[in-house]
Amino acid sequence: MASLSATSLSFKAPSIQSTRIYQVLRKPSSFQSISFGRFQSSKSLRLQISCAAKPETVQKVSDIVKEQLALSADTALTAESKFSALGADSLDTVEIVMALEEKFNISVEEADAQNITTIQEAADLIEDLVQKKPAA
């Protein structure tokens, strides 16, 4: 039975209106609920408009995740890969975020850091923050 699910991302409203892509995923099983740090939140599912990150960003995030979680080099990661499904706990998530901050030279808010649950979410957040940085 196919059911509709959507990825919800906890962004701060970007100050610049950019091209938005409506991102909807179809999954054969239960709804992908919003993950709330340690718990899967049962808040009502919202379809959110999000900007999809570039493949290079997704790749860089995957590399950092693999390193933090000590995954083998041939572990297949996709943008939808969930940190928790890879065995990450909250300490891992925070370390991943710190590594991403260093790599991309950005600063992530505490609440955002704990709410990242997939590689896609991390990549999207990174691009959002990089975009908002003042030009060098």
Add this chain to the structure above:
Amino acid sequence: MRTSVMSQMQRSFSIDLPSLIPLQLPSRRETHLWYILPDEVKSTSLLKRYSQFLSPIEKDRVDQMRGDELKKNALLARTLVRTTIARYQTNKAVDPGSLMFKKNMYGKPEVDWQNCKNYNVQPLHFNISHTDSLIACGVTVHAPVGIDVEDKERKIKHDVLAFAKRFYTTDEVNFLATILDPEAQRKEFIKLWTLKEAYVKALGKGFSAAPFNTFTIQSKPGTEGGYSLCKTSEVTANPLEKTEECNGRWKFDLLELAGSHYAAVCTEDDQADEGAFSVDTEGSIGFSGLFITSFSFLQELL
């Protein structure tokens, strides 16, 4: 009040799992802490039987885990929660598989008593935590509980003080900075992490309700393993004007499990009674105010 560490092995020759050994609910001042060491569970047939307890959604989540180890641990975590809660139904033998769970409005899991078949409603609270090598479940009555476990040897990839400056409070950073030996410092960092996590989980309102840099946990002088919580408000312009609110409302305990893990336990307590620390002759340690039992169970099937 005592802590007893029991390792129990039962051999059963029946094709069904033996019935669970019933438990008395903890008293209001007690927390029961149960744990499994996944490495001790090797029987695939046993794991198959355990999977019968899981709901379709839980089975789904187990399947989503990447790799056999993670799948096994996810299965064992659900098995531990279900069988532990089922055991507190002392009046009858209930099926751990018929327990139903729901989430509070912030996403914290709870028992959905209304929808559990054959279960008596109990004022039971639980919380689980796991690492690769240990899965734990804490149980209390009448008060929410939060637990967090971490491998003592867990390496931090970043500089510990930099990490602490980023996420902990100034007081906690200052405390860590006084520890010169890097190993000892790393261990204290981990202990603090588990205590802070346990608090957020006990609170049950998600991470945003209590960001790590808004509360300090420090050891209570004169107690061994006793900690207290102070809320700091760092939103003042003058850093010397921190408002601190140290209340005794939240109780903490930090212990070592299986010689390999730190476990932090946090519960809410409206009776501000300071517990004394006692040791009984069997070599187990008791805290009045916290009663902790650890039980590693392993059952073999033919």
